[in-house]
Amino acid sequence: DAGVIQSPRHEVTEMGQEVTLRCKPISGHNSLFWYRQTMMRGLELLIYFNNNVPIDDSGMPEDRFSAKMPNASFSTLKIQPSEPRDSAVYFCASSLVAGWAGELFFGEGSRLTVL
């Protein structure tokens, strides 16, 4: 297994544009998490899904952010419209809830720069 796969690895866009980040979790995992990493705030949980259903989206900063998980092998995080303060590294992680507690498997991250 190639692990959690995220795309794009790097994205540079202009303020106001729509950004879509994609994630493919590890096959068989039934929980998926989106985190944002910044120098100031570290790793923040944005939203997580269990069996494709959003469970907690309290970390989503505002209505400009939305996330979907249409099936067990794909999720998207969308920012519309994007702003410079959204610049960060966005990580996707998956886990098998029935497995060892707390072991999340992370993707390599998508580095977003909004000009």
Add this chain to the structure above:
Amino acid sequence: AQRVTQPEKLLSVFKGAPVELKCNYSYSGSPELFWYVQYSRQRLQLLLRHISRESIKGFTADLNKGETSFHLKKPFAQEEDSAMYYCALSHLNAGNMLTFGGGTRLMVKP
């Protein structure tokens, strides 16, 4: 509310020196605590978990409920230990959701 605090953003030590990365938490339930590590150009990955009481790459961490701490320790630092370290607390009633601390960058100098 649950919170994880890592008071040091940067810790710099010389090779062979002891290392202690501090982590304090606040949680109303019984905590499950972890250390994750991110080496340069690698994915964030699990280093160790308190329930396993294991030593990984020479690192250990003891949960101190009285002091609400879970400090990461290694008696003799190696250059390859240089990385970003995150302490995390698990919400077992919330599908393995992890709350992370702000992270500490460890630099081990030759």
